[in-house]
Amino acid sequence: MANAKPLHDAMDEISDTVGEQAFRKIRGDIVSGDLKPGQKLKLEHLKSKYGVSVSTLREILNRLTTEDLVVAEGQRGFEVSPASVDNLREVGDLRLVLENHALALSFAAGDLDWEADVVAAHHKLSSIEKALLAGDANRTFEWIKYDFAFHHALISACGSKSLLAIHQSIFDRFMRYHLLAASFRGDGVSEDHKELFRLALERDVAGAQAKLAQHIHSGIDHILSTGRL
The missing domain is CATH 1.20.120.530 (GntR ligand-binding domain-like)
Structure with a gap:
């Protein structure tokens, strides 16, 4: 057991894996059009759909804003970037x-x-x-x-x-x-x-x-x- 990783490190790795999977899924759903241009991204709905926490979703959506796939609306939340x-x-x-x-x-x-x-x-x-x-x-x-x-x-x-x-x-x-x-x-x-x-x-x-x-x-x-x- 001397080489075993601390529990919090192991949990962080699991969380990172789940978060990355959710990131790829949400990103893929935007690119494919399953999440439509201009669609409001309601965190509680996404939490249920993608199986990750609200805090993880916020990180994912903020990350997607850097690719211009998601728009942050200040206090109003997030939406899929419009198409034009x-x-x-x-x-x-x-x-x-x-x-x-x-x-x-x-x-x-x-x-x-x-x-x-x-x-x-x-x-x-x-x-x-x-x-x-x-x-x-x-x-x-x-x-x-x-x-x-x-x-x-x-x-x-x-x-x-x-x-x-x-x-x-x-x-x-x-x-x-x-x-x-x-x-x-x-x-x-x-x-x-x-x-x-x-x-x-x-x-x-x-x-x-x-x-x-x-x-x-x-x-x-x-x-x-x-x-x-």
């Missing part, structure tokens, strides 16, 4: 700046293992996109997962954990709008990914950055065309 055309465009611009920079770093440093990761990520994404194009709309949430995995693979050799973490946060905020639009863009997005894949293997930074800009702007246009904002 201006915010969509702002998030798209932020994603482009971050991802373009990370692409340049990653293409320069990427080794054979990096190439293998890119190949694997594109294969998985392409398989899901083929299913969606064939009419299997149930794969949309799965597509979101593999879409991120592919874009992450492209920039994974950038050498900066901070850049990757910030990019993931912005990417999720951008994907939130895709999920609110509830519409897959179709052949265009699949062709964009094929071209980004080819340019990555050729280490064509300028070409990939130009394609990424087109890819993101086309995504914004598609979201707006659905009329759901």
